Amino acid sequence: AQSVTQLDSQVPVFEEAPVELRCNYSSSVSVYLFWYVQYPNQGLQLLLKYLSGSTLVKGINGFEAEFNKSQTSFHLRKPSVHISDTAEYFCAVSITGGFKTIFGAGTRLFVKA
């Protein structure tokens, strides 16, 4: 079975500072990895995804993530955050070619002025 662990439930950060949201996964088979963002009172939307190839993946809104197979991690980073980045971020995993997507518990990013 697959599982996803998001290591921080909340991350407060000042505007224009860098941020890293941490995600570790567990799986005995190859997986696809995703980061989704949820703004208040909205559904989730895809930020970025890793399917194969380059381990550094760039997404929308200036976010990027790095897949590290040896550490089974997929941390999300942004070099300079904005107030508008305040949201909840979910790391997710699915088996390649499979149906199920399993989500982590989420990390609430709070950007302060």
Place this chain on the structure above:
Amino acid sequence: DAGVIQSPRHEVTEMGQEVTLRCKPISGHNSLFWYRQTMMRGLELLIYFNNNVPIDDSGMPEDRFSAKMPNASFSTLKIQPSEPRDSAVYFCASSFLGLGTGELFFGEGSRLTVL
């Protein structure tokens, strides 16, 4: 495209009443998923369909919950009878499996409050 459409956006009901949540997936998508989101348990996968057929309903909490997908453009999630612990935001998501990416497209959710 209009995206995944869910209704109602908000539902307040009393314990024991029947609740029906509706979902219209993105046209052309062949898979549909129902998730439940609560503070305590996060995002839980309840059931998913592929080509209108239920594939895995192991996440459905109890027999009070049922889901149907009579055609490719419509699905319902029904709770009967409802209980206060069913209060949550219910999300529908669709995907096209076959492209191999597994990316999910979510609706805006139905917030259910059972009094």
